[in-house]
Amino acid sequence: MKSFKMLTGLTLLALSAAEDLTKHVDVFMGTQSGGNDFPGAARPFGMVKLGPDLLHSGTDSYSGYLPNGKFSGFSLMHEQGTGGAPKYGTVSQLPLVGDITDPLSNITVSRSGTDAGSVGYYKAQTEDGVEVELSASARAGIYRYTFPSDVEKNILVDVSHVLPSFRGQGLGQNYEGGNLTIFADGHYEGLGTYNNGWNEAPDWTIYFCGYFDSDATSNKTYTATGAASSVEQSGGSVSSTSSSIRVGALFTFSDEEVISRVGISWISSTQACSNVNREIPEGMSFASVVNDAVSEWNEEVLSKVTTTNTNDTSLSLLYTSLYFMHLIPTNQTGENPGWESDEPYYQDIFTFWDLFRCSTALMQVLQPTTYEEQIRSLIDIWRHDGYLPDARSSNYNGRTQGGSNADNVLADAYVKGVRGSVNWEDGYKAMVKDAEVTPANSPVDPMAPDSSTHEGRGALPDWLNLGYITPTYSRAVSRAVEYAANDFGLYQVASGLGKHEDAAKYLNRSRNWRNHWNPEQTSLGFSGFVVPRNTTGFIETDPLNDSGYWGDPYYEASSWAYSWADVHDMRHLVDLMGGAETVVNRLDTMFTEGARGSSGIIFDSTNEPMFNIPYLYHYVGRQDLSVSQSRKVAKSDYSTGVSGLPGNSDAGAMQTWLLWNMIGLYPITGQSTFLIHSPWFESMTIDLGGNKKLEITSTGGDDNGDRDFYVQSLKVNGKAWEKNWLTWDDVFANGGTLEFELGSTALNWSTGELPPSPASE
Numbered sequence: 001m002k003s004f005k006m007l008t009g010l011t012l013l014a015l016s017a018a019e020d021l022t023k024h025v026d027v028f029m030g031t032q033s034g035g036n037d038f039p040g041a042a043r044p045f046g047m048v049k050l051g052p053d054l055l056h057s058g059t060d061s062y063s064g065y066l067p068n069g070k071f072s073g074f075s076l077m078h079e080q081g082t083g084g085a086p087k088y089g090t091v092s093q094l095p096l097v098g099d100i101t102d103p104l105s106n107i108t109v110s111r112s113g114t115d116a117g118s119v120g121y122y123k124a125q126t127e128d129g130v131e132v133e134l135s136a137s138a139r140a141g142i143y144r145y146t147f148p149s150d151v152e153k154n155i156l157v158d159v160s161h162v163l164p165s166f167r168g169q170g171l172g173q174n175y176e177g178g179n180l181t182i183f184a185d186g187h188y189e190g191l192g193t194y195n196n197g198w199n200e201a202p203d204w205t206i207y208f209c210g211y212f213d214s215d216a217t218s219n220k221t222y223t224a225t226g227a228a229s230s231v232e233q234s235g236g237s238v239s240s241t242s243s244s245i246r247v248g249a250l251f252t253f254s255d256e257e258v259i260s261r262v263g264i265s266w267i268s269s270t271q272a273c274s275n276v277n278r279e280i281p282e283g284m285s286f287a288s289v290v291n292d293a294v295s296e297w298n299e300e301v302l303s304k305v306t307t308t309n310t311n312d313t314s315l316s317l318l319y320t321s322l323y324f325m326h327l328i329p330t331n332q333t334g335e336n337p338g339w340e341s342d343e344p345y346y347q348d349i350f351t352f353w354d355l356f357r358c359s360t361a362l363m364q365v366l367q368p369t370t371y372e373e374q375i376r377s378l379i380d381i382w383r384h385d386g387y388l389p390d391a392r393s394s395n396y397n398g399r400t401q402g403g404s405n406a407d408n409v410l411a412d413a414y415v416k417g418v419r420g421s422v423n424w425e426d427g428y429k430a431m432v433k434d435a436e437v438t439p440a441n442s443p444v445d446p447m448a449p450d451s452s453t454h455e456g457r458g459a460l461p462d463w464l465n466l467g468y469i470t471p472t473y474s475r476a477v478s479r480a481v482e483y484a485a486n487d488f489g490l491y492q493v494a495s496g497l498g499k500h501e502d503a504a505k506y507l508n509r510s511r512n513w514r515n516h517w518n519p520e521q522t523s524l525g526f527s528g529f530v531v532p533r534n535t536t537g538f539i540e541t542d543p544l545n546d547s548g549y550w551g552d553p554y555y556e557a558s559s560w561a562y563s564w565a566d567v568h569d570m571r572h573l574v575d576l577m578g579g580a581e582t583v584v585n586r587l588d589t590m591f592t593e594g595a596r597g598s599s600g601i602i603f604d605s606t607n608e609p610m611f612n613i614p615y616l617y618h619y620v621g622r623q624d625l626s627v628s629q630s631r632k633v634a635k636s637d638y639s640t641g642v643s644g645l646p647g648n649s650d651a652g653a654m655q656t657w658l659l660w661n662m663i664g665l666y667p668i669t670g671q672s673t674f675l676i677h678s679p680w681f682e683s684m685t686i687d688l689g690g691n692k693k694l695e696i697t698s699t700g701g702d703d704n705g706d707r708d709f710y711v712q713s714l715k716v717n718g719k720a721w722e723k724n725w726l727t728w729d730d731v732f733a734n735g736g737t738l739e740f741e742l743g744s745t746a747l748n749w750s751t752g753e754l755p756p757s758p759a760s761e
């Protein structure tokens, strides 16, 4: 009995001593200079992301937040770190002071001072002297307003509020109608319908339910038509099915502090009410919502990775990166307006084109339970919508930038043993649909009218008939190299399921990227690039300068980048390029200042197509160069601070690239291979779930990854290791240890066989 008590005491002590790792998270890191991180309040994978919406001289605010400009609202729905065009900014409130005669006139309020935030908490102040504090649960948000004493205190609910787009590409969101009712107890419910945004979505509807903990002194509902003034309506209920009639309400209070709790639902306003009343019941304090958010982030996310390192910069990069990779996809299980199903449902995939490269692999490592749910959800989307998503928001697939990259994600999960309740026969059928059935070109994408960007593989007819893609199709070259990788994914799953004929067919197809390889195409003295081609032959290009957009042969990167895209066939690529020495020179050239003249270096850390390029030296036995090049990118292109990301976070894709660099491994998606480079810290422990751990230690380095990072020797699970790669089974399936000896000089320690190149004969 006594020892039992002592044990309990100790356990409690251990729990209370658990470190609050959220102190290392800077929610403003990467919010500016194109990083587009969302700094507001949220839970891991939460449906609600409550934050400010800023308007500033025609600038698109992708996450709602901008460092400058005026507040147009504080809304519950946002994406994380995306580009393209803003999505959501829906279900908002805005505090206003004084006598508001035209509430639905797109009112904005100036900002006073600088916003502040931490995990689960956001604070802003308006020029009117109103302090706005925000926190969130998974499906509801809480606002705490502190008004000046001597003013009329109002809260506006404008149902027509969305994040606008000023880019002029036809991707701006539209309000399409909505309604709102104020009930006898003073709470309000309603819905809003919206469309478009980056994924060119048709109308979608979100429901809301809002409560105030103070009695209003007055509440009024309004409509407004076009640019005309708002008209007050009687009866506490307003409704419109037209985009030209805006609806909303204005609540007026006498209390200086007003708390509002608002729930959302994709199903009904009744469900929005039950979401908020379950998660943030009446009387729950603002502080306890914040505390719960902090605990959840510590327990579910941040404590998965621990280190003995004490450098504030490194800890901030580590924990902030972990934070930002867990905001989307959104766990919308039980909140799927599309179909009834017992399967989990996740959306806000923005996008797999960004995430398949190294992010989904880290998601599996850190969140195996959630990851299995995400995989099941993908397959359920195919089951009910007909295709896997390459991207998805507002419950609508799109847009597909290159290949059908969910195939890579499924293949990766399959080869790394994700099983549980996943129906892999169905998973494979979903992949076959991508590989064999051309999606309808409807609706037509004005930026790429030739074929579907909604889902699937729009350029499939050429791929099937010719084994390459002609300029009949936009993005022909970048799609072709991605389709080949997608087909390799089918080969992997078909092999595992014992479908040998299919496996042979798709392995063969996965080599068709070679049909775009023009050995005569030169650039900077190197020969051989993937190029546009038609049935006559190859078409001349400028590999330094052929990066394009939706309507072009290459999407968002040049042939210098896309020539490396098919790592499943790397040995063949090395031969085509002219052997190991040329490959080293060619990679070096990509990192050479001035190689592109005044445009600087070819390597571009701001976008995902180049993610794996610093690590490809592994395939020609130069692990040391992968270490030095990738470390240079990590240390010079990423930093703490608001401009710390080289490009759009893209749902945390950028952050996961950095995290792998800290860990010392890099995943090759679709294979069980991880390339081994060099860890930053003397020790890092990754909790793999189920009492399994990966422990990574190093000696001889600076414990911070800044210097002395060359590997001298490595032990894997206690045994000397000579390959520059390992597999999932080696250290992840059952946990494991990696013991590095590091030093200041490059050493040829990895004399074992090179990483696999499974498609090369």
Ligand SMILES: *[C@@H]1O[C@H](CO)[C@@H](O)[C@H](O)[C@H]1NC(C)=O
Pocket: 178, 179, 180, 181, 191, 237, 238, 239
């Ligand atoms: C809002 O619209 C929905 C769907 O048309 C309807 O069921 C609901 O009763 C409406 N509510 C109000 C207040 O008009």
Ligand SMILES: *[C@@H]1O[C@H](CO)[C@@H](O)[C@H](O)[C@H]1NC(C)=O
Pocket: 182, 183, 184, 185, 186, 215, 216, 217, 218, 219, 235, 236, 237
């Ligand atoms: C707010 O509106 C509801 C119904 O629309 C009404 O019953 C209530 O008395 C109003 N409250 C105030 C303070 O105006």
Ligand SMILES: *[C@@H]1O[C@H](CO)[C@@H](O)[C@H](O)[C@H]1NC(C)=O
Pocket: 104, 105, 106, 226, 227, 228
């Ligand atoms: C408010 O913005 C909407 C959408 O951009 C526009 O249709 C409407 O005319 C604007 N109203 C006013 C009063 O400017």
Ligand SMILES: *[C@@H]1O[C@H](CO)[C@@H](O)[C@H](O)[C@H]1NC(C)=O
Pocket: 311, 312, 313, 314, 704, 706
């Ligand atoms: C912490 O890390 C940063 C970035 O690597 C480095 O510049 C700085 O010198 C380190 N600080 C200490 C005290 O070692």
Ligand SMILES: *[C@@H]1O[C@H](CO)[C@@H](O)[C@H](O)[C@H]1NC(C)=O
Pocket: 331, 332, 333, 334, 369, 370, 373
């Ligand atoms: C996702 O949401 C559902 C419904 O709230 C919940 O049951 C499930 O546990 C969630 N998944 C994870 C991994 O938290």
Ligand SMILES: *[C@@H]1O[C@H](CO)[C@@H](O)[C@H](O)[C@H]1NC(C)=O
Pocket: 467, 504, 505, 508, 509
């Ligand atoms: C592989 O592809 C080639 C050329 O496209 C074709 O001739 C051959 O039949 C294919 N083999 C298999 C097994 O599909």
Ligand SMILES: *[C@@H]1O[C@H](CO)[C@@H](O)[C@H](O)[C@H]1NC(C)=O
Pocket: 534, 535, 536, 537, 539
């Ligand atoms: C292929 O492209 C070349 C170069 O643009 C052009 O001259 C040729 O006519 C094209 N062939 C076909 C069949 O379109």
Ligand SMILES: *[C@@H]1O[C@H](CO)[C@@H](O)[C@H](O)[C@H]1NC(C)=O
Pocket: 545, 599
């Ligand atoms: C790329 O090509 C375009 C069109 O020929 C040209 O205007 C531009 O200056 C080129 N840029 C570079 C960096 O060479």
Ligand SMILES: *[C@@H]1O[C@H](CO)[C@@H](O)[C@H](O)[C@H]1NC(C)=O
Pocket: 621, 622, 748, 750, 751
């Ligand atoms: C490293 O050592 C192996 C085995 O001795 C050798 O085959 C390889 O060429 C060496 N690599 C380099 C870059 O020196």
